[in-house]
Amino acid sequence: MRLLRYLFLLCALAAAIAGGYWWSVRPPEVNVAHPYKGRAAEVVYATAVVEPVRWAKVTSIVRERIVSLCGCEGMKVTKGDGLAELDSGDARATLAELEARQDLALSERDRALQLLERRVVSQQIYDRAQSELIRINAIIAAQKERLLDYSIVAPMDGVVLRQDGSVGEVAEPGEILFWIGQPKPLQLVAEVNEEDIPKVTEGQKALILADAFPDEELSATVGRITPKGDPVLKNYRVYLDLPDDTPLRIGMTAEINIVTRENDDSLLLPPAAFNGTIVQTVNAENRVASIDVKTGIRGTRAIEVLDGLAEESRVVFPYRADLTEGQKVVPEAGDER
Known part of the structure; x- marks a missing residue:
């Protein structure tokens, strides 16, 4: 009985060894x-932003509090239409002070002229009074021109694409308060790496992948390439023309593949x-x-x-x-x- 058990164990061990050997030599x-x-x-990949072909960013060039806004986001405007007013109280007070000094300088000049005609004062006194009047007139003209900066107007015909800022906030110089542009036509503005830019030429087709339209086949055409690249970011700006019926909207981001060669x-x-x-x-x-x-x-x-x-x-x-x-x-x- 014990002999049979040993024989059974030996057979099982031999089978296991044979199986392991077969598995080890079996072709993978x-x-x-x-x-x-x-x-x-062959494609060149880039990320892009949808922008109008014609548009402008409207900013303030003075630091002052906003006292009124047009509330015209999404509306059509004409070049010169008022968009916002900044607090010009201090600037107008300065103008009033200058105009008072102008009146005084004018009186001084007229008085010097009368005395000169009576030969009571010299020509030099009259010339000095005349120069002071001219100087104040120039300062007043500059101040009136500066007051125009407190009225922000539309720089072009178009639609107010976006309005930022609120009444009571302080507008900082260079801070964008309005985006104004033409809703059509639209373009994609892409940044292409400098090692890929030699492959890109005007007229090439680009395939677009936009998160807002994942199931749609969208395309654009390379319109122009900026002649000078960015030496820090090492890329070039490429403008791609979108068809008039594109569903993409201003400000959307997209991934693009510019087809540079195909067989x-x-x-x-x-x-x-x-x-x-x-x-x-x-x-x-x-x-x-x-x-x-x-x-x-x-x-x-x-x-x-x-x-x-x-x-x-x-x-x-x-x-x-x-x-x-x-x-x-x-x-x-x-x-x-």
Whole structure:
């Protein structure tokens, strides 16, 4: 009885050893994909903001409290229409003081002229009085011009796209109080990295991905490229024209892919199948062979294969660094896209 138990244990141990050995020498399973025909596109990625083609930012150039606002956000305005008034009390008090000094200087000049005609004072006294009057007149003219800065007006015909600030707040110089522009046409303003800008030219098509319209196919056309880039951010500004029927709105952000080159009916493989330009193929004997292929357009979803593979080739997908040249494998059909 004990002998039978020992024999049973030995058989079980032998089976386990045999199974482990078989598993250790069993060829590994790999997913394989076939190159497929499709359109290869080289794109330049960038983020962009929707802006009107013609618009202006309206700011204050003096630091003063806001006393009135037009409340005309979303309304049409004409160039010169009043948008806001700033507190000009101190400026007008200064003007009144200057005008009083002007009256005095005028009297002094007239008196000096009368005395000069009677030869009581010299020409020099009269000239000094005349110069003082001229100086005060110039100061008053400048002060009247400065008072215009307390009235903020529309710099162009258009629509008040946005109004900021409230009555009682202090407007700071350079702080934007109004955005005024033409609702149509619209454009995308993108920042493109300097290493990509040589690929971008006017007239190229751009595909748009906007969070507000995830299921819509939106596009734009490269209109112009700023001649000078930003040496700090290392990018160039690119303006893209939007069609009149675009659903995008002013101020929206979007991701764009500018199509810089494309080929139809190309042989493609997903990027995960590559290690640089090396791919692993599985031959008729199910053995691995590494091939250095010639590639063309390298996109984010597919890489164009120019030479080295055929449509019937079986390619390990994704690339397996643990496989060796000539190693036997068990291929299984994988997702090739």
